[in-house]
Amino acid sequence: MQAPLLATLDGSLVDVAHPIVRADDLGVVRGDGVFDATLVRLGADAAPHVRDRQSHLDRLERSAAILQLPAPDRAGFERAIDALVAAWDFAAHPEALIRLVLTRGPESGGDPTAFALMAPLAASAVREREQGVAITLLGRGHDGDEVAAMPWLLPGAKSLSYSINMAAKRHAVQHGFDDVVFVAPSGALLEGPTSTLVIDRGGRLLTPKQDGILASITLEQLMRDAPRELQVAFASLTPDDLRAADGAWLLSSGRLLAAVTSVDGEPLPRSPLDAELRRVLDV
Incomplete structure (x- = not known):
């Protein structure tokens, strides 16, 4: 199975085993953050399609507002999505799930943590x-x-x-x-x-x-x-x-x-x- 792909909001791909979240991140220690997830698969035109991309970004924004988090960097998440889709091996895994994650960041203060993760759609799904x-x-x-x-x-x-x-x-x-x-x-x-x-x-x-x-x-x-x-x-x-x-x-x-x-x-x-x-x- 293909390993998950990880992207930061500048559009860079990062080794999924490379740490990008601090140990005191409130998303880790308290679940203080939001996420959304969307399906990506090849369409009839043989091109990859991110289903309801804008709707999922809209819902991520609504979720962040409910938790009183800073507004997500929408353009940054768009860059991350594009980078993941461009790097994905759709021949091996024609359906995948992209998770968009935003946390409150370190407990001691600092910027929110944000990234996007792409993995094959589970066989059970x-x-x-x-x-x-x-x-x-x-x-x-x-x-x-x-x-x-x-x-x-x-x-x-x-x-x-x-x-x-x-x-x-x-x-x-x-x-x-x-x-x-x-x-x-x-x-x-x-x-x-x-x-x-x-x-x-x-x-x-x-x-x-x-x-x-x-x-x-x-x-x-x-x-x-x-x-x-x-x-x-x-x-x-x-x-x-x-x-x-x-x-x-x-x-x-x-x-x-x-x-x-x-x-x-x-x-x-x-x-x-x-x-x-x-x-x-x-x-």
């Missing part, structure tokens, strides 16, 4: 895109509207504080599942640790209300590009809505679209709309 995912429902301690009213919980930010999300996914895998959808104390469905839920209910596409939920760029693409009959509506959804659905998917920037095959061991049908959603999202 490709497999789940093709074969679907078995999910489990796990509780999350706050309702979405409660989180939205608590700015100190960083609603809407894609922060480096991802330990809970990753712990949820590990818990799922340890119990024989592929992924998770969180459920609020009220019983409302929320989001996955790294994904957004969409369900098919009688031919209508529904997704949980966005209160306290990270805005999904893949969902935005689906809502923007889908024909009128496939427009997605926000709704208050419960586990019973999911279990009774005609199909469901998890949407994310790397995996793009993964059909939900079961919920806590109960099989879920493949939606008749699956092929059309894959066409819209260019899966």
Whole structure:
């Protein structure tokens, strides 16, 4: 497997084993920073395409503002992206993920730390895109509207504080599942640790209300590009809505679209709309 590529914001490539983050960087010691990630792959014209590049940079800026970080050097991240894409071996790895990272910098003060990292898309992401995912429902301690009213919980930010999300996914895998959808104390469905839920209910596409939920760029693409009959509506959804659905998917920037095959061991049908959603999202 190709080693990850690392670029700094001046467009220079750096050996990924070369240290560029201080040991007292607040992104390391406290998870005090933000990131975003986007898929890069060869298009029909045989040229590499960074999916929704500007949208991901926009979301990085929004996340930084929520954490009261300095505004990202957008031009610098553009240079880093260009350098990574130019150096990538797409013949060996036609799909890759670029992560854009911005931390608050050293605890003792100083400039923020910023870089971009490119790595092959995980084989598990490709497999789940093709074969679907078995999910489990796990509780999350706050309702979405409660989180939205608590700015100190960083609603809407894609922060480096991802330990809970990753712990949820590990818990799922340890119990024989592929992924998770969180459920609020009220019983409302929320989001996955790294994904957004969409369900098919009688031919209508529904997704949980966005209160306290990270805005999904893949969902935005689906809502923007889908024909009128496939427009997605926000709704208050419960586990019973999911279990009774005609199909469901998890949407994310790397995996793009993964059909939900079961919920806590109960099989879920493949939606008749699956092929059309894959066409819209260019899966």
